[in-house]
Amino acid sequence: MALDLTVKLGPLTLKNPVMTASGTFGYGLELKKFCPPELLGAVITKGVSLTPWPGNPGPRLAETAGGMLNAIGLQNMGLEAFVQTALPPLKAAGATVVANILGHSPEEYGRLAARLALTAVDMIEVNVSCPNVVCGGLAIGAEPSAVAEVAGAVRESCGAKPFMVKLTPQASDVVAVALAAETAGATAVSLINTLPGLAVDLERRRPRLANIIGGLSGPAVKPVALKQVWQCASALTIPVVGLGGITSARDALEFILVGAAAVQIGTATLVDPRAPLTILDNIRQWMLKEGLDDLSQLRGALKIG
Amino acid sequence: MAAELDAVITEAGVLDNRPLSAATRLLVLDCPAVARAATPGRFVKLRAWPGPEENLGGPLLDRPFSIHRAEGGQLSLLYRIVGPATRLLSEVSPGAQVRLTGPLGRGLPEALTRRSGLYLVAGGIGLAPMALARDWLASAGGQATLFYGERTAAAQVEESWLKTWAGQDWVATVEDGSGYGRPGLVTEPLAQALQREARPIFACGPWPLLAAVANLARRYSAPALVSVEAGMACGLGVCLTCSLPLAVGGRFRACQEGPVVDALAVDWGAA
Ligand SMILES: Cc1cc2nc3c(=O)[nH]c(=O)nc-3n(C[C@H](O)[C@H](O)[C@H](O)COP(=O)(O)OP(=O)(O)OC[C@H]3O[C@@H](n4cnc5c(N)ncnc54)[C@H](O)[C@@H]3O)c2cc1C
Ligand SMILES: Cc1cc2nc3c(=O)[nH]c(=O)nc-3n(C[C@H](O)[C@H](O)[C@H](O)COP(=O)(O)O)c2cc1C
Ligand code: FES
Numbered sequence: 152m153a154l155d156l157t158v159k160l161g162p163l164t165l166k167n168p169v170m171t172a173s174g175t176f177g178y179g180l181e182l183k184k185f186c187p188p189e190l191l192g193a194v195i196t197k198g199v200s201l202t203p204w205p206g207n208p209g210p211r212l213a214e215t216a217g218g219m220l221n222a223i224g225l226q227n228m229g230l231e232a233f234v235q236t237a238l239p240p241l242k243a244a245g246a247t248v249v250a251n252i253l254g255h256s257p258e259e260y261g262r263l264a265a266r267l268a269l270t271a272v273d274m275i276e277v278n279v280s281c282p283n284v285v286c287g288g289l290a291i292g293a294e295p296s297a298v299a300e301v302a303g304a305v306r307e308s309c310g311a312k313p314f315m316v317k318l319t320p321q322a323s324d325v326v327a328v329a330l331a332a333e334t335a336g337a338t339a340v341s342l343i344n345t346l347p348g349l350a351v352d353l354e355r356r357r358p359r360l361a362n363i364i365g366g367l368s369g370p371a372v373k374p375v376a377l378k379q380v381w382q383c384a385s386a387l388t389i390p391v392v393g394l395g396g397i398t399s400a401r402d403a404l405e406f407i408l409v410g411a412a413a414v415q416i417g418t419a420t421l422v423d424p425r426a427p428l429t430i431l432d433n434i435r436q437w438m439l440k441e442g443l444d445d446l447s448q449l450r451g452a453l454k455i456g
Numbered sequence: 457m458a459a460e461l462d463a464v465i466t467e468a469g470v471l472d473n474r475p476l477s478a479a480t481r482l483l484v485l486d487c488p489a490v491a492r493a494a495t496p497g498r499f500v501k502l503r504a505w506p507g508p509e510e511n512l513g514g515p516l517l518d519r520p521f522s523i524h525r526a527e528g529g530q531l532s533l534l535y536r537i538v539g540p541a542t543r544l545l546s547e548v549s550p551g552a553q554v555r556l557t558g559p560l561g562r563g564l565p566e567a568l569t570r571r572s573g574l575y576l577v578a579g580g581i582g583l584a585p586m587a588l589a590r591d592w593l594a595s596a597g598g599q600a601t602l603f604y605g606e607r608t609a610a611a612q613v614e615e616s617w618l619k620t621w622a623g624q625d626w627v628a629t630v631e632d633g634s635g636y637g638r639p640g641l642v643t644e645p646l647a648q649a650l651q652r653e654a655r656p657i658f659a660c661g662p663w664p665l666l667a668a669v670a671n672l673a674r675r676y677s678a679p680a681l682v683s684v685e686a687g688m689a690c691g692l693g694v695c696l697t698c699s700l701p702l703a704v705g706g707r708f709r710a711c712q713e714g715p716v717v718d719a720l721a722v723d724w725g726a727a
Contacts, residue, residue, distance in 0.1 A: 181692065184461050212697035219516060223696045
């Protein structure tokens with residue numbers, strides 16, 4: 152049976168629904184020995200800002216039950232280094248590339264998108280989990296109006312490039328934020344980013360991260376992610392890309408069942424760099440076993456009531 | 457951009473997993489693929505429990521361990537039980553399989569002139585990489601003097617076992633004054649030796665020890681290489697959890713530009 156694994160995100164067609172999550176696959180080529188990027192639906196690169204960011208002091212990692220907290224502080228090489236040194240070899244390798252961007256204001260996001268519009272990136276992913284300098288440090292992604300402004304600025308600057316807004320689970324009404332992104336012209340939304348968390352060292356009476364607060368990822372966040380993806384997929388007409396705690400093909404297929412168009416693999420790749428490919432292979436095996444020749448028969452097929 | 461990875465991911469058979477002190481174990485693995493490429497100071501990441509995809513609980517992340525020795529297709533690790541992952545590892549019996557990814561990171565520089573010898577400085581389980589460093593020096597006629605410090609006698613590895621690889625040229629210290637060796641800190645005999653002859657140093661152990669070694673190296677104008685530790689999620693250079701500060705500003709990845717780095721390159725005052 153010939154399987155059709157392709158997925159459409161607006162004008163962009165992905166080879167298959169498995170992508171890497173930003174910040175867990177470097178700039179796309181570091182892990183090629185274990186996971187050739189051209190075999191994946193897309194590679195989403197580490198978030199870049201207008202200028203390089205140094206990130207947070209260490210310790211930056213604390214493992215927790217079924218998950219991990221990270222406090223990298225969005226350390227990155229900066230936009231120009233990304234465009235000039237990281238992007239060309241990744242495109243030359245045949246990968247579909249989604250560039251993840253982060254900024255502090257709609258204006259910064261607009262400038263990032265304008266520069267990327269002139270490059271070979273296939274899509275832009277807009278991380279709105281960073282603190283909003285204009286409104287006092289609250290995550291931009293917590294507020295529908297702030298997300299609408301950022302998505303609008305990207306829409307105006309990105310030319311013909313499709314873009315997806317990566318939502319934060321911190322929003323009190325994630326569907327309202329997703330709808331704001333859709334209305335502002337986003338091609339798709341992706342969710343979830345990490346959940347803020349705290350880990351402490353009881354004997355030393357200290358936080359385990361230098362930054363005190365970190366972002367929780369891994370299997371522990373999966374039920375939260377699945378619920379938010381289900382809610383957004385039910386409410387939106389644009390595609391929803393699901394992520395958060397996916398470690399197996401079954402996890403990935405569950406996200407598709409609740410309505411995700413495609414999925415991203417994050418922390419699982421840190422555990423085993425082959426994870427995205429293993430998951431893709433096992434999705435194929437499952438489809439063969441179930442007699443599905445394309446995923447549209449599963450997508451959003453969750454039975455309620 | 458990252459150097460080409462020469463690591464492999466492989467299952468390795470456990471040949472031995474035996475106690476050398478109350479909390480220290482020697483794990484011997486049948487693993488020619490990693491043993492072949494092992495050089496002193498490089499490390500592996502290891503998993504001796506189910507992967508997250510099996511949904512059986514257990515630690516999420518693999519754990520990093522220095523390569524203790526590599527000989528004839530066998531790879532050994534020296535580890536201390538400090539938490540859940542190392543406890544699970546201590547329960548693994550000969551015949552079982554563990555998953556290894558490695559060798560990872562940068563070890564002692566190839567260009568090091570081995571014949572001028574090294575002072576090997578180990579704080580606690582920082583003893584782990586010293587055996588391979590000693591073998592490597594010996595193969596080029598270089599002399600190694602080992603300085604091995606522990607806090608308590610209970611933590612010290614069996615003296616008879618230490619002698620099997622460290623030969624005659626070693627000094628042990630123990631802070632509580634019991635056990636074998638001299639009472640006090642490992643930096644005391646090291647400072648005396650540096651005063652006599654300023655040989656290059658290779659040190660591994662807790663951050664404060666490495667910072668003290670960096671100071672001694674500066675004082676005696678001895679080159680010093682240190683193996684640094686940081687929490688590592690991927691061990692492969694992509695997640696940036698293991699980042700440490702450089703003396704000149706900026707940061708480096710302990711798993712990629714390290715774990716073995718020039719002691720003077722590190723900003724010991726920060727973290
Ligand atoms: C490059 C590298 C090489 C290493 N080589 C060895 C080795 O050869 N032998 C060996 O026994 N260990 C080594 N370690 C440390 C080893 O990885 C940890 O002891 C192990 O991950 C602990 O896992 P756990 O689940 O048992 O304990 P955890 O629950 O992870 O930790 C238990 C306790 O130890 C502390 N701890 C854990 N990891 C570290 C760390 N990296 N630095 C400081 N404190 C820590 C925690 O804060 C906690 O209090 C190395 C680490 C690195 C980065
Ligand atoms: C070490 C690390 C770094 C991350 N960096 C970024 C980033 O730069 N930009 C971003 O949008 N998300 C970043 N994330 C979030 C992930 O892309 C993902 O949303 C989150 O980890 C949940 O998925 P997972 O459980 O599969 O890891 C990072 C996550 C981790 C663990
Ligand atoms: S542990 Fe991931 S970059 Fe070093």
